[in-house]
Amino acid sequence: MVEIDGKRYPTLADIRDAISRGETGPGNFVNNSPGIFLLGETDLRTTSTGSEFYDSVVRDRTGETRVKIWSWKEKPVAGLVVFADYKHDSRYGLSLEILGGKPLPSVSDDLLCELVPSADVERERKLLEELVAAVSTEPLRKLLQVAFDPQSEIYDAYCKAPAASSYHHVRIGGLIEHSVNVAKICLKVCELEFASHADRDLLVAGALLHDIGKIWSYSYDDASFSITTKGALEDHMAIGVKILAGLVARIESFPNYYEEQLTHMIVSHHGMREWGATVVPKTLEAMILHNCDRLDAKVEEFNQLIEQTPAGEEWSEYQRILGTKVYLGRRPEDEPLQQEEA
Template sequence: MEKQFIKDLKVGDRVKSLFGVTKKALVNYRSSSSKAPGQYMKLHLLDSSGSIEGRIWDGAVEVSDLFNEGDVVLVEGNVADYNGLQINITRIEKYEGAVDPAMFQQCTPKNRREMVEKLNSLVHSVKNVYLKKLLMLIFEDKDYYPAYINAPAAQKIHHAYIGGLLEHSLEVAKICENIAANYSDVIERDLLITGALLHDIGKIKEYDFSSISFEMTDIGKLVGHLILGKEMVDEKIREINEFPEHLKLAIGHMIISHHGEKEWGSPEVPKTMEAFALFHADLLSARLNQFAGLIRNHHDPETSWTPWDKFLERSAYIQNYTAVRKIQDDIAASRD
């Protein structure tokens, strides 16, 4: 059976192919021909080329226990357009054969080799001998380094793809470079860059990125990446003779406070200039990636408005749709 990739699907296509399931839910509805409420199944399907919504209208309750989120399923149905492309599914079953997880995981659109070169350049730009030693110990670690290069930055919201952690961390570091240049009298640049590169290091233990839906690990659920990251950094600091206590404290504070608010998951709010700057750089990278995703995933030529995004709590208006389509086509061509 030949794989049909999501990026190639168009209205009217008959589908029979394998996809990964990242979300599924039974939704109540009332049919015009019946007074009794019914349920349909809403699915979020993906492969390495993109994602698409799926709907099961008949027998949704009966098939709901046949597969779970994170499974690979064999889908048959037809592609329709309802506020964007979706597959109206006529048959679905869990696929029990061997699969390559990479076929069902999205990947950073950026060149990872170039990103690795940028990472190495940033590490070597740090002049503080203790901070540079810390970064080198972490990125020379045979377990940490490959995981950092390949891990996603999140499960769903931002940079949620292979290589997303590296992409996000470099974005944060670039923003921090500009902040440090503008506030050089009150910001220690090397400390801020170190925090930018390490703030999410705990995510390499928080997510299982061999799973197609980047499921959270047990330790990720129980501890979380902020505490995991601080523990990982503290472990490496213990290997460095006479590492300054004030730097250890500053880095630890940046890692645990980078979510910015206690209600957003940080045990403490940012209380140093570097931690405050890191929080805003991290948030900006995440939000812009979310917004860019709305634009890249917008495929309706009849409107310049994207569908509503519950995380950003808005639709996005795309002023120059022709230019956007060219960007999307260029990205698709680069993946081929």
């Protein structure tokens, strides 16, 4: 709940908790109050009967949920903090009627903390430092130290940017969180005998740098997490290659071999041309990176659906990028007890 002028208003987490407890009622069912939400991307759609609505995402500190917006005094745009009536039904989920909105900079810092999703950036910075310190290949460690120099603009942006505009790691610090996760998964893979040919240091460097182009692909200062013009025109892989070239140029006699390997890992990490890769992975490290990258994103997408689905529901809502709902029940402990046969 957030308090404004002595009145308490629910955020998404409070509404989700009430739904889990089955306390939905006709509308504004938490404290009888409208809710406060941070809007994510919004798409104008038309129903089969010709009514317009927005298919949108709303967020708070704890995560996000897809909603339908049926009426609005303020046009829904990503990054707007809105005050809205809400209702919930099991078929359509949460829907909103926006009563008013404010752009993020005009909102108090306390409210921002409640509404803007954020990773534990300090924790991720420490983990990244440990990963870099453990790289024993001199030029690769040097490259990572230049990229992640605490004074650098690049590292500052790397610690703030999200890893995506929707579905996974859409939060302040999402990029460093995702990159550190991918590096940790790659290291686990390297512990297995079947990956003994892989170059561990190259994999850590590739994992930490594979999405570095995202620092300029998404806007995060306004918490809209929307794609920038540069991101849309160039894509994070092309931007990443340019950033890598700039970093390499600052290191005397950086081996051409590693620049070529890392460039390949950046441009191929989406795995297939139809998923945006310029070339398919052609080295063992690039193939491992692609799969670890995909695994981290997918696990995060499942985690979000698990956390956002009200307790007791067997299925999550349909998730477009997975192309399915996720099955969440029942576990053996949830099954009704069987009568013992006489």
